[in-house]
Amino acid sequence: MTQDEFSDLLDLYGADLSRWPLDQRVAAQALLASKSGEVWQIYQAAQFIDQQLAQPAAAPSRALLDRILLASTEVAEPPFNFWALFAGWQRAMAGGAICASLMAGLYSGWSTQLTAYSTVTSTTSSITTDDIPGLTYAPGEVGEWQ
Amino acid sequence: MLARQPDTTSMMSVASMAAPTCPNHLNSPLNSQELAARVSAGDRAAFAQLVQLHLPRTVAVAQRILMRRAEAEDVAQDVFIKYWQNPQAYQPGKALFATWLYRVTVNRALDVARKAKPLPLDENYDQEDPALSVIEQQAQKQRAQALAQAVALLPERQRAAIALSYQTELSDVDAAAALDITVKAYESLLVRARRTLREMMLKGGHHDAG
Numbered sequence: 164m165t166q167d168e169f170s171d172l173l174d175l176y177g178a179d180l181s182r183w184p185l186d187q188r189v190a191a192q193a194l195l196a197s198k199s200g201e202v203w204q205i206y207q208a209a210q211f212i213d214q215q216l217a218q219p220a221a222a223p224s225r226a227l228l229d230r231i232l233l234a235s236t237e238v239a240e241p242p243f244n245f246w247a248l249f250a251g252w253q254r255a256m257a258g259g260a261i262c263a264s265l266m267a268g269l270y271s272g273w274s275t276q277l278t279a280y281s282t283v284t285s286t287t288s289s290i291t292t293d294d295i296p297g298l299t300y301a302p303g304e305v306g307e308w309q
Numbered sequence: 310m311l312a313r314q315p316d317t318t319s320m321m322s323v324a325s326m327a328a329p330t331c332p333n334h335l336n337s338p339l340n341s342q343e344l345a346a347r348v349s350a351g352d353r354a355a356f357a358q359l360v361q362l363h364l365p366r367t368v369a370v371a372q373r374i375l376m377r378r379a380e381a382e383d384v385a386q387d388v389f390i391k392y393w394q395n396p397q398a399y400q401p402g403k404a405l406f407a408t409w410l411y412r413v414t415v416n417r418a419l420d421v422a423r424k425a426k427p428l429p430l431d432e433n434y435d436q437e438d439p440a441l442s443v444i445e446q447q448a449q450k451q452r453a454q455a456l457a458q459a460v461a462l463l464p465e466r467q468r469a470a471i472a473l474s475y476q477t478e479l480s481d482v483d484a485a486a487a488l489d490i491t492v493k494a495y496e497s498l499l500v501r502a503r504r505t506l507r508e509m510m511l512k513g514g515h516h517d518a519g
Contacts, residue, residue: 170504170507171500173503173507174499174500174501174503174504174507175496175499175500177503204511205507205511208507208510208511209503209507211452211456211510212456212503212506212507212510213475215453215456216373216456216460216471216474216475217475219365219369219476220365220368220369220372220373220378220381220476221378222365223364223365223368223382223385227364227368227382227385227386228360228361228364230386231360231364231385231386231389231390232356232357232360234386234390235353235356235389235390235393238390238393238394
């Protein structure tokens, strides 16, 4: 590995050699072992940059959290969204359950109606005019059936 | 920009609101995705938990881009309030909540950075290492300030890539998604940023840090 290749890989992967691909890490370690002053300068600069940039920012104060929560009370609440209660597969499950209930309801209503219809038709087919009191055949009058 | 000094009389109710159904978010069985789903249904306690969970990194990302703490806090506040007003802006099927949140934060911080006049960096931008001697601490501080100035001179997109790479736990794929670019483009931003910083540090004679 040349010094330029080493610099390029430092820029790509950072100074933590454990994050480098194995073959490149071995080559880089061999280059560092050669104790070239310039290679070490490059490596230490990269280490310093990584270390500084990775420093965690100071934790936000409780006052900032309170300020955000307080500000959220001063703006309108988001409109209620039923579907938001379910995310991802839960939404699909909820949708499926609702559809299944609707289908079951429709089927149940339809089949009840069918039973009622068949009961009515089977009963009415056996009824004759004689079964209805006061209903007599009177031709020539206003209506045939009185 | 929202008011930064709230009425202190209401603070008690806010503090109690911040203690949601699950008192400690670290023990909470709810992850960000589930909390976001509850926020979409108007659950204020879930919102408080989500803010508590993501505020530190949101501020850190904004601070890395803006280089100033107060502005970074304003950006974080703005991002969370806008999210509360319109939680449907986050669409769970498209990205993880953190990816989406950092994308919004980066965009907002870049907007502010473009409009802001250049101001001096925060004095205490980088923290001191207590294990070093006073002289070493002084040298370390100078190097850290030189680096902070070098970071401030980077193009905004490179600063954003640096912020996501070092201040969040996003994978390269998610960080690229947060910036709306390909992974290759994200890596290219990082490479250019690191190279510029390294060259500036070496040119400035700050290469003897161990």
